[in-house]
Amino acid sequence: MQTLEMGVAEITMRLISVIETDEIFQNVMVRGEVSNFKFSGPHAYFSLKEGEYLLNCVMFNATYRHPSGIKDGTVVKASGAIKVYPKRGTYQLYTESILEGKDYGELYKRFEELKIKLKSEGIFDKPKKEIPRFPKKIAVVSSKTSAAFHDVVKTIKKRYPLAGILLFHTSVQGKEASKEIVNALDAADRSSADVILLVRGGGSIEDLWNFNEEIVVKKVYAMKTPVITGVGHEVDTTLVDYVADRRSPTPTGAAEYATPDLIELKRNIDISFSRITNEMDQKIDESFDLVERSKKRLDFLSPKRQISIEKERTNESFSKMIKIVVEMIKEKRSSLLRNFEAISHSKIVRTTELVPERLDSKMEMMKRTVSNDISKKYLSLEKMEMSLNVHDPLEPVRRGYAMVFKDERLVKSVHELKKSDEIKLKLSDGKILSEVVEIEENGK
Amino acid sequence: MENKKVEEMCFEESYNELEETLNAMEKTDVTLEESIKLFKRGVELYKRCKFLIDSASLSVKEVLENLEKEMEIGEDDMGR
Missing domain, CATH: 3.40.50.261 (Succinyl-CoA synthetase domains)
Structure with a gap:
């Protein structure tokens, strides 16, 4: 703390203001043993002593007020006010009344x-x-x-x-x-x-x-x-x-x-009460904020986001896959092409390459041949049938001719027969059994 | 941790688990399926927290209102 500088007057005034505003100093009864009791005009001046301690006292107009028996060594109770005497820099008891007291020195x-x-x-x-x-x-x-x-x-x-x-x-x-x-x-x-x-x-x-x-x-x-x-x-x-x-x-x-x-307690309780309600409000607000923050995080972390990520990832994978497949196809094609080229350049292929052509023409020929053949055969068959029809042995019979059989065999020449041979004549409507009687060869 | 029913949890429990759930969701290796499961749980826990806060502030309000009523009655008595 800074040391204050002040004049004698100021410090004295401060002392006065301290002492003269103190209730006890202004109305106090002081016990002590009287010493140096003397009058100056009507005013009495004395000191009160207790052991080594001493208090200066003054009593104005004491002639009329102080008990007669007071002298040095008497124990008294002096009532009044303590005041500063600025001119001398002392303090003293301005005594209003004095009571004679007992001697308590022994006690x-x-x-x-x-x-x-x-x-x-x-x-x-x-x-x-x-x-x-x-x-x-x-x-x-x-x-x-x-x-x-x-x-x-x-x-x-x-x-x-x-x-x-x-x-x-x-x-x-x-x-x-x-x-x-x-x-x-x-x-x-x-x-x-x-x-x-x-x-x-x-x-x-x-x-x-x-x-x-x-x-x-x-x-x-x-x-x-x-x-x-x-x-x-x-x-x-x-x-x-x-x-x-x-x-x-x-x-x-x-x-x-x-x-x-x-009263103070009530005030403290009121303060405590507003403190707890504030604390509670704060706690609720804090909890609310915490939870809302969590909610935001929850929204942010929601699978919606992950789903879109997964979707993207899936799409990515899909396009990757497509790319791979395309690449694969490309690769296969080019390898096929390479193989094909290799094959087409080999000698065997060059020779075999012609085979199908030849075969084809052969086939064509064959086809042609076969079909010709077939149609020819078919035609000949038709002809045959026609000729068959023409040559039907029964046809002349139907027209009135007779067929000669010997032993169930058709007889075409007279040489096949001799006299007395049994022959069968077939007509359109029946058979005749007869006997060769006479053989006559043509031109003879 | 998921054994306890959300409806039986106190605020601290549900909030702590909500935090744990969020942390679990934040992990990069979590599968979509798991993440949906965690999200559902998270929403449940969030609802629980919300409910508990709402009821807490409601009961604070009630207590204060009751107190106010009681104080009024008390003051009347004092006046008599």
Whole structure:
């Protein structure tokens, strides 16, 4: 951080604004032993001392206001406001009233001694227990009639009405109170409370002395349940504060430490609610986007595309096949042609090549010959038939001639017969059996 | 992986399988037959995812509407 440069006036004004806007500084009762008490006109000037500490005080028009018995060494309570005196660069208590107090010097000495003793025993080094964020039951160790208890109840009810309140009543003042406080603490520790408030309103060191007693301090030290102390006012410190898991300057403060603020809690819950609804919306949107992206991929990868690829591939294969077949045919043809050429160029072929021609002509000839032959034969057959018809032996018989048979054989010459031969004469309408009587050869 | 019925799947399951299916479809050595099978499965899974998202957003809407009604009643009570 950059070092600020400022004038004396400015730094003084800052000091004034800090001190004079502090509520406590502006209305405080300070305990101490009076020293250097003197008058200057009607105004009294003195100091209050406690051990090595010193506070300058001024009381205007003190003649009429200050108790008569006040002198150096008296223990008093001076009320007023702390203010800066710019001209001298000091601060002092502008005292409005003074109450004569008791001499607590002895008690302060005891307090310091006990503090040192307990510290040396390591009791103040006790690790602090965690205060539950959302207590179910809050035990209050206090006097049931005290303002402290009522403040605590009011604060708890206002901030976090969900928590139950258990009162462990004890007197908080007087000689016997220490034991009572210890018993009450013990009962509270054995109860179902998840946090314990040990509270008492403000008072003098004498009033609060029980909270400095060794047995009380050691009891708080030994507690299992977390303890919050709220003893006295802001300025009061008791020894139990050193061993408590949390110390608060006042009972109300202790109740505040013990409870979450319901209004703040509600706000947080509302924030959480909008967060979860947003998360849910986002989750749904994200899922939707994811699925839609998958859908696009699915469309892209759909078999439609693959089918067209397959189709193309099939077409390709087909044209490839056609090409191959065409090539094959071409190849076959050219090889045939080559073979043919080779054959046609060989001698055998050249000779055999003529054979069919010759054969053909032969055939033709044969055909011609055969058909001629056949037709000739056919003609001769016809002729024959005709001649047969002409030569039918029965034809002359039908015309009135007779046929001569001897022994069933046709007789064509007279030489075939002799006298007395039995012959048969065939006529158109029957036969005649006769005998050769006379043979007469032609010309003889 | 294809043993489980799509109707019984939760969103994560069906989405994961959809992814797997897509990856399987992306492989170059997938046959057309297989690819059709995968595509059918993919479409089923996509429908399932869609259905589950739609019902999820619907139930969110319902829950919020019910909550609003309850809040109104609650506020009335507080006012009394």
